[in-house]
Amino acid sequence: MGTIRALSDGRGESDKLSILNDLExxxxxxxxxxxxxxxxxxxxxxxxxDDNLALATYPASIIDRALQVIVQLDLLVKFEHRGAAFIVNxxxxxxxxxxxxxxxxxxxxxxxVLPRLSRATKRLFLARHPSYCEGDEARP
Numbered sequence: 001m002g003t004i005r006a007l008s009d010g011r012g013e014s015d016k017l018s019i020l021n022d023l024e025x026x027x028x029x030x031x032x033x034x035x036x037x038x039x040x041x042x043x044x045x046x047x048x049x050d051d052n053l054a055l056a057t058y059p060a061s062i063i064d065r066a067l068q069v070i071v072q073l074d075l076l077v078k079f080e081h082r083g084a085a086f087i088v089n090x091x092x093x094x095x096x097x098x099x100x101x102x103x104x105x106x107x108x109x110x111x112x113v114l115p116r117l118s119r120a121t122k123r124l125f126l127a128r129h130p131s132y133c134e135g136d137e138a139r140p
Contacts, residue, residue: 003033003037005032005033005035005096006095006096006097007029007032007095016073016074016075017075019073020069020070020073023058023062023066024066024069024070026052026054026055027048027055027063027066027067027070028070028075028076030048030051030052030055031048031067031070031076031087031089032089033051033052034047034048034051035088035089035092036101036102036104036105036106037096037098037101037102037104038088038092038101038104038106038108038124038125038128038129039088039089039092039093039096039121040086040087040088040104040106040107040108040109041086041087041106042084042085042086042087042106043067043071043078043085043086043087044085045060045061045063045064045067046060048063048067049063067087070087071087074090074116075089075090076088076089076090077089077090077109077113077116077117079109079110079113080110081107081110082107086106086107086109088109088113088117088121089121090116090117090118090121091118091121092117092118092121092124093118093120093121093123093124094118094120094121097120098124100128101124101128101129103130104129104130107131108125108129108130108131108132109125114126
């Protein structure tokens with residue numbers, strides 16, 4: 001997306017991040033870079049491989065496994081929208097502190113996923129994401 005992203009000082013994530021191998025960590029970093037301003041992106045090895053030349057050298061199955069580990073550690077939270085898998089960073093707004101997120105084509109996590117997000121990240125969705133700000137027909 002051509003956007004500057006902040007990295008966490010590790011609070012709440014450091015133990016989990018230290019478990020990742022080099023490839024998994026690179027995938028996690030690329031997820032931060034590829035996410036929209038709400039911290040959402042498709043759960044897709046193709047997207048990561050398209051956005052990162054180093055990841056493009058790995059087979060999709062290897063990247064898929066790395067993403068599985070990241071989700072299993074709850075560094076990213078998986079959700080479904082209209083049959084497609086997406087991921088969201090649960091601590092997104094705590095680190096990025098985006099006051100006015102840009103428009104996005106990616107869906108918001110459904111209401112049952114919001115409790116797994118930090119208070120600040122949940123507030124960002126509820127206050128700024130079109131799925132929660134528009135009429136009931138747009139709700140996830």
